[in-house]
Amino acid sequence: MLTHAASPPEAPSRVVVLGARGFIGRHLMAKLAAAKVPVLAPGSAELNLDSPDAGDRLAAQMRPGDALVMLSALTPDKGKDLATTMKNLRMGEQVVAAVVKAKPRHVVYISSDGVFADALALADERSPTAPDSLYGGMHMMRELAFKAVCADRLAILRPTLVYGAEDTHNSYGSNRFRRQAAKDGKIPLFGQGEEMRDHVAVEDVAEVIRLCLWQRSAGVLNVVTGRSYSFMDVAKLVAAQFERKIEIQGQARAPGSAIWHRHYDAGDCLRAFPDFRYRDLAEGLAQTHRQAQALGGA
C-alpha cells in the first residue's frame, strides 16, 4: 500500500530518470516534458551504470531535492542468464550507492511482477515475493537493496505485462501478436492460449509513476488493472484491429508443460489514486494499433 507525503500533489522540482530511452521511460519523459518538469536523464553512453564509478558520478549530478526514477534494467530479451542478472545487480548497486551519497528527496524503483511465484494465481501487494526466474530474483534483490537505504521515501512499482506501440521486447503477448498478425496474417499461440494474464498499457504505467512523483508516494504498488484475459482473448482483440482476417493458431503444448494463471487484486491502487482508472484492454489495444500504424509499423 502506498502512502503519500505530498498533499496536495505537487510537481517535483527535478526528476532524475535512469532508463529514459526505454519503453516506459520514453512515455514518462513525455509526461514530464508536458508538465514542464526539469529532468536529468543521462543515457548509457554518458553514464554506464555497470561501471564501478557510476554511483559516484551519478551522485555528483544529483541534488537533495531531486526525485529519482530507476527504470534501467536489461530485460529478459537481452538475456536470461546469470551474467545478465549480475550485470543488472551491479547497475542496481551503483544506483543505491548514489542514493546513499546524494540523498534524493524521493525514489521510485520500477520493479516487475516477476518477483511473484508463477504458481501464485491471485496476487496483491501483500503476497510474498518468491521469484521463479533470475530476472524476478534480480528485481527482488534490487527492491531489498533500495529498501535498506531509503524505505521511508521509496515507491516500488511492479508492472505486469506492459503493452504499447513502441515496445521493443517482443515477448509473448499482445505486442508480438500484433507484429505477427501484420507480418504473417497469423497469431500463433501456446496451446489454445488458455493462460490468464493482466495486461497494462504503457501510458498507464507512466501515469502511475507520475502520480507517485507528484504525491511523493512510499510503499509498494502492483501496476496492474485487476482484470485478466486469456491469451486467446488477447489474440482475438488484436486480430479484430486488422481489416483482413487474421488466423489464430493454437498448437499442441509440450508434454507436461504447466498452464498457470495470474490475477491481481487492484484494490490498493483504487485507494492510493482514487481518481485514476486503467484503460480497458480493448480500448488500449485499439489505441496501440492506431499508434503503431501511425509510426509506420504494425
Place this chain on the structure above:
Amino acid sequence: MTTIGYAGMSHLGLVSAVAAAERGFRTVAYDADAALVARLGRGELPVTEPDLDAMTARNAARLTFTARLGDLKACDVVYVARDVPTDDRGQSDLGPIDALIRDVRPHLKKGAALVVLSQVTPGFTRARMAAGLVLYYQVETLIFGRAVERATKPERSIVGCADPAQPLHKGLAEFLGAFGCPILPMRYESAELAKTAINLCLVASIGVANTLADLSERIGADWSEIVPSLRLDRRIGPYSYIVPGLGIAGGNLERDLATIIGLCDRSGADAGILRAQIANNRRRADWALQVLARRLAPGPAVKLAVLGLAYKENTHSTKNSPSLALLKAIPNLAVRAYDPVVAPTAAMHPNATRCFSALQACEEADAVAVMTPWPEFRRINPVLLGATLKGRLAIDPFAVLDRRQMARYGFEHHVLGAPSVA
C-alpha cells in the same frame, strides 16, 4: 435469591446485566464512569440492540446501576464483563480487564464467585488464580444486533473451572440453571479456547461462502440458489454462516483470528489457513469499491448515495465497517449518506451530506450503495428509487432490494454471489 453483579458497562456488560435482571435476579451493574452510570440510570443506553431499551425499563426495579464498587458486596456472583479493546490489527489489550479484576476483588463478598466474561486469551484465567478467590471463566457468545436474544436464550453455558470435576459454585449454578440450557464445565483453557473455536468455525464458514460467492459471480452461478441446499445438509445445518458478506467486521472475529495466529506461531502449529482467511476477508471488504470503480468514472461531480454506515444492521457499531472503508476510498466523490442510527462525520468522509431517509440520500445521486442491510431498506420501492436516483447503478451486496423488481425497472443491480443484472 442470588444477586448477580456485572463490572464494566460496555456492550457485553450492559446486555448481560439486563438479561440477568430479565431472568428475575437482583442485578448490580457497576462501572467506574459515574457519568455513564447516570445516563444508564436515566435509561439512556449507549448501545443499540433490539429490545434492549424496553427490557432495561421493565427491569428497572431489579437492576441497579452504580459507580460504587462497594455495591458489589451484595452479590453472590460478580462478572467481569467489560469488552476487551482491540486495535486495528485485532490485537487485544487485556490491561483494562486486569485493572477491573484488581478493583473488584477487594469488594467481593466472602464466598462469592468472580467470573471472567470478557473475551480473554487462553491461559488468562488460570494465571489470575489466587488463594481465597473463587474464580471462573464463562464464554460469551453475544452477536451485535442480536445480543439481547443471545443473552436471554443461550444455547449452552460454557464454564471454565480450575477443576471441572468439582461441583460448580452454588450461586453460579443457580444463576446459570435459570436459563434452562446445558451447562458445560471444563478446564479454564478449554473454555477460553472454546470461545475462540466457535468464532473461528464461523470465520471458516464465512470464508467458504465468500470464496464461492466470488466464484459464482465470475462463472454465472447464483450463490443464493445454492445456500438452501447446504442448509438442508445435516452436517452443515440451518443456522450455518454461509451467506456471503463484505468480509468479517465488528472486531470480535478479527480479534480471535489474531489471538489464535499468535498462539499458533508461538507453539509451532500451522496458522496458514487462518492467514488465508484474513487475506480473503480483506479482498471481500473491497467488493463494493471494485464494483464502483468498474462501473462509475470518478470525479467530484459524481454523487453516490450510501445507505448504511454501521457494520451490520441493528447496531450502532462501525468498527471495521465496510461502509466506512468504502467512504475512505472515495474521498473525491460527493456522498449523500443515511443510516438509521449512525450519523456521518467529516472524519468518515470530507464531502458527506447527512440525509434523514434512504430516498432523500438518493436524490440526484448517480448510484446507490446499500452498505448495511437495515430492515427498513428492504421496504424501498424500486419505482420511487428509480424516480429519485439520477443513475441506474445499484450496488447492493446483501441483496436488500428485490432483484427481480430492480431488473424490471432497469437498474444495473450488483449483489454478492450472483452475476450482475443490467
